[in-house]
Amino acid sequence: MEDDDGGHEAPTRRDYVKYGGALLGGGLLAGCVGGDNGSTTPTDSTTASETETDTPTNTTTADESYTVGMAPMGTVEFESPPERIFTRLTHLAGMAFALGRGDDVNAMHAPDYYDALWNQFTPRLDGVTLDWTGLYSSWEPSKEKLYELDSDVHLADPASVFALQGWSMTDLEEIRNNVSPWFGNQFSDTHAEPPSEWADRYEYYGLWEMFEKVAQVFQEEDRYRALAEVRSNLLNTIASNLPPESERPTAVMIGASDLSSIYAYRLDDPGFLTAHTRPLEPNSAFSPTVASGDTVDTEALLEANPKVILALGGMHPGTDIGAIRNGLRDDEVTKQIDAVENDRIYAQGARYQGPILNLFQLEMTAKQLYPEQFGDWPTYAEGPYPEIPEGEQLFDRQRVANIVSGAF
Known part of the structure; x- marks a missing residue:
């Protein structure tokens, strides 16, 4: 969305319909419906219980839009499952892949490197293919490129993007409002400290806890549960046979x-x-x-x-x-x-x-x-x-x- 002099237009009603609750309120987190940072406080447990939740963290409204909550974004509203998917780090690109959406990813860190690595594993999955070659390398994304990609969701942690040189809260809000929501969590990788501006809204998640929330973004809970069952069985096999x-x-x-x-x-x-x-x-x-x-x-x-x-x-x-x-x-x-x-x-x-x-x-x-x-x-x-x-x-x-x- 660019106007004739190279600036960016204010969001329109069409943008609201396309991007849902991302346009509500002022301020990056104020646009999150309800102001919730997710459901119950997550853990980074490696037991099978990490994959099992009794209370869903997404809700659906009468107009069939729905919300998904995860720190540090809070609760994010979607009008429909995203199609064009921006990612920054491969744990989130890998989640899109697991949900059958790997070829809808339009950006990721070191795409050719990780395409080659992921495709060391796909030959053992009959009928599953993947091609990430030539995508935009998004380790340090530019705001203009995000407008150009026009993604339906940015599977990236806004706190980690904020930590990059040249990104401000205003920039993050602009992309969220004018293009599409942010949805990601990076600092759960090592339980590292996020930037101080984000510390009071940050929580840590296990890989599969985060995957469950990403599955809710794409309305693919059944696929998540099926894969979580495979993992649960694998963890049980490991736990029962450890020396x-x-x-x-x-x-x-x-x-x-x-x-x-x-x-x-x-x-x-x-x-x-x-x-x-x-x-x-x-x-x-x-x-x-x-x-x-x-x-x-x-x-x-x-x-x-x-x-x-x-x-x-x-x-x-x-x-x-x-x-x-x-x-x-x-x-x-x-x-x-x-x-x-x-x-x-x-x-x-x-x-x-x-x-x-x-x-x-x-x-x-x-x-x-x-x-x-x-x-x-x-x-x-x-x-x-x-x-x-x-x-x-x-x-x-x-x-x-x-x-x-x-x-x-």
């Missing part, structure tokens, strides 16, 4: 394409970035003084001496996991590490995962950490997610493919 704590190997996750700068990631941090490791209750080899994102040297990695090394991003087709293994074996320091000596260096996918990657990564990591309980993980060198014999699969691929495709 005693004393028998679990110490483990680390690292980014180590260059041994001169090894990025360390804890496996038990709060937040949805560990949604595929925390349920497995691993023993961290790093001391509590090492925080996720810290860099460590080879001596520190040897001091931790993990039994298992998980190589973040090792499944991406642009990453040579073989070279990473060889680099660790050839280095005079790291070759002494137990995980290196015993060939327990495993490829991982992504931490900003949506629901479908979460299912695969729960299965993958369970096998990598506890092969005696969950079956061996095949030695991975390249290509898509390995074929797992049907009797050793921890979740039903065909069921998931049917849900994503809408044939369930």
